[in-house]
Amino acid sequence: MGCIGAHAIGLERGSDRLISLNEPLLYRDLKGIAGYVLDLLDIGRMRFCNPHALTKFFIINSLRQRTGARTFIEAGTNKGTTAARCARVFERVVTVELDADLARTSTRFLRNRSNVLVVCGDALSVIPRVIESQRLDRILVFLDAHAPLWGTANGGPPEPALDELNRLADYKDRICGVIVDDFRNFGAAPGFPSRSCLVSAAEAFCADGDFTFNVHLDQLIIERKRP
Numbered sequence: 001m002g003c004i005g006a007h008a009i010g011l012e013r014g015s016d017r018l019i020s021l022n023e024p025l026l027y028r029d030l031k032g033i034a035g036y037v038l039d040l041l042d043i044g045r046m047r048f049c050n051p052h053a054l055t056k057f058f059i060i061n062s063l064r065q066r067t068g069a070r071t072f073i074e075a076g077t078n079k080g081t082t083a084a085r086c087a088r089v090f091e092r093v094v095t096v097e098l099d100a101d102l103a104r105t106s107t108r109f110l111r112n113r114s115n116v117l118v119v120c121g122d123a124l125s126v127i128p129r130v131i132e133s134q135r136l137d138r139i140l141v142f143l144d145a146h147a148p149l150w151g152t153a154n155g156g157p158p159e160p161a162l163d164e165l166n167r168l169a170d171y172k173d174r175i176c177g178v179i180v181d182d183f184r185n186f187g188a189a190p191g192f193p194s195r196s197c198l199v200s201a202a203e204a205f206c207a208d209g210d211f212t213f214n215v216h217l218d219q220l221i222i223e224r225k226r227p
């Protein structure tokens with residue numbers, strides 16, 4: 001794939017039919033701020049359900065600051081909004097998207113971010129390979145690759161987070177934290193594993209005592225303990 005700025009791998013040349021999704025980041029930022037304000041209002045009214053995208057970024061950035069993570073790995077790029085925000089605060093960003101059109105569109109959107117690598121493929125197999133091949137370290141992983149709730153790619157299980165977490169266990173020494181998005185959908189959305197299975201997987205990940213986990217604002221957050 002001839003890529004335009006952000007590096008891209010795993011893509012073949014093809015149509016850019018989704019290019020209309022490629023709004024400028026400023027527009028996304030304004031939308032993000034509006035969503036964040038709504039989240040604050042909902043928290044104030046005690047009727048918060050799930051965070052908007054900018055709130056999720058603040059959660060990611062807060063974990064980065066607490067753990068000293070330098071590399072952000074995202075399962076599920078979609079339009080590249082979170083990858084773009086994270087590119088401002090992480091040294092390196094690797095984002096994996098199964099849908100080739102979305103991967104192509106987000107590569108264009110992220111073209112000015114020289115620290116971003118967009119990979120087209122299944123996050124379950126791509127993430128371990130990228131950690132090895134790019135020798136990634138001090139990693140924060142954001143698991144947000146799930147089957148279409150509103151028309152994006154499929155090809156694997158509806159929500160592969162459990163398998164992804166199990167695979168990541170082999171790289172614990174390089175990981176500062178893991179966030180699993182959309183906790184509310186586990187045991188609720190069609191085909192998603194149960195919450196008890198997700199919590200068990202998190203407990204297994206933390207079993208050796210180096211990590212702890214919590215559920216906060218619809219995110220399951222696994223965090224390396226500070227010495």
Ligand SMILES: C[S@@+](CC[C@H](N)C(=O)[O-])C[C@H]1O[C@@H](n2cnc3c(N)ncnc32)[C@H](O)[C@@H]1O
Nearest residue numbers: 076078081082097098122123144145146152153
């Ligand atoms: C909720 S969206 C991701 C949003 C994005 N993380 C953000 O915050 O801007 C989920 C994305 O995961 C992608 N996806 C689904 N299964 C996947 C898989 N096995 N590997 C990689 N991406 C996948 C979908 O195509 C979709 O674009």
